[in-house]
Amino acid sequence: MVRVLKAGLYDSIQDQGRVGVQEFGVPLSGAMDQYSAALANSILGNDGNAAVLESVAVGPHLSFSRETLICVTGADMNIVLNMQPIKNNTVYEVRANDELKFGTCQYGYRSYLAVLGGFQTREQFGSRSMCKGITASYKLLKGDVLPTLKVAAHINKTFASVKINKSHFETYNFEVFKGPEFCLLGERQQQQLFESLFTISKDSNRMAFQLDEPFDNALCGMITSLVLPGTVQLTPSGKLIILMRDCQTTGGYPRVLQLTEKSINSIVQQFIGSKIAFKCLN
């Protein structure tokens, strides 16, 4: 088991998300940076859908009640295991009563802690991803207990370490497809989308990232249609919003762009206030 001694800014258990229930209006959810979450699982030899702990900006302080292997990927939060600094993308052995303390980000914005076999929290519609309105709680609180698997006496201690490409955290250019309503924008607005720098607003969360810059909107309303994480909508008040993993399943604002999966995984590693640009793929 893992106990939360002190919660971070926004810690939640996430996996690859909930599929098959969007027809009931249930968000997909899942790790914001699916690439880093999958990497943590893969380094430990876990199933790709094993549940990991996602932390944002400032991570938690945890204690372990039984032996396991761990690996942290994504943002480097200056983590210490029993006061000893540990590296990201590397397997560590933890024992009963060990404490893991996250600090603040050295690079990146969201980190992923995987344990051998994945966290065994309760499933809801086939997923352990925490989401407001779907699971009993949507973020971890002090005192929460996260069940883990009992690890066999002789675990395979390979202690693999993986070198990662830093561009995942440093890029400011994000690949996008034109959205279904892109063609309704004027020529100047179309250019503006690809030639401007935008700023990630403080009003950004697991549902959506808002961009600070106002954007001309002369579009009429549209009939509510389908959206996905990564859909960039233009609101009537002239704001661009990028839908994220906990977004609604449908939306009535024009969909001007669609981020690729790689772009979503990478944009969620950007701090609030970061400048971003869109690069058109089609």
Next chain:
Amino acid sequence: MDYELEFRRFSERSILIEWPQEINEFILEDVLLFKKSILNLDIKSILQVNSAYNSLLIIYKCTIDNINDEILTLKACYLERKIVKKTRTKLFKIPVCYTKEFGLDLVEISEEKKLSIPEIIQLHSQPIYTVYFIGFLPGFLYLGGLDEQLHFPRKTSPRREVKKGAVAIGGAQTGIYPNASPGGWHIIGNSPVDLFMPNNDSPCFAKAGDSIEFVPISRDRYDAILHQVKQGDYNLESEVVDG
């Protein structure tokens, strides 16, 4: 009739199919029939198919290598869809208490529309509404069929919190808030039934294509039903509609 559909790449692993930009039951029926025939093909690379008023989103498990091939398969499937048997639909009778206690905006609508409150209740509970899809919030039914006399623009500034079960009007639409949420629609009543039950395998009683009716109830009946709902022994009245 066959509609002119537009097929386009939405993301690297999804294709969006759109019908003409209208809301009507013929399009809904065609959308749901096409969805069913795609699912019947049982294509292993397809993860799921989502529907809305006049669109389908086909989500694949992996990046689509050859988008044109997939679109051709889908187009062929559209032409074959008539062979598919329509899914049986149900009509649900949803109890609503339309008192001023719950219907916070009844007086405003009554004054603006020059309709008495009993007239508003009658106009709202008379039609049979079609469930077009579920979206916005888990369990929020997008309903078609609101009487034109009750069309009423959304509030200029949304309420910070609308109560769970609130029955409301926004523009040409009416709906029930499945859970407490901020909301900009005008509230005319409240229903004691659960619209989203996260612990059920099928969390909503209704699905796209079903229909519903609002049944006015007294305040006492509201309390009685709410009690039954909380005990888990309330059965929503419904009947099978032959499609």
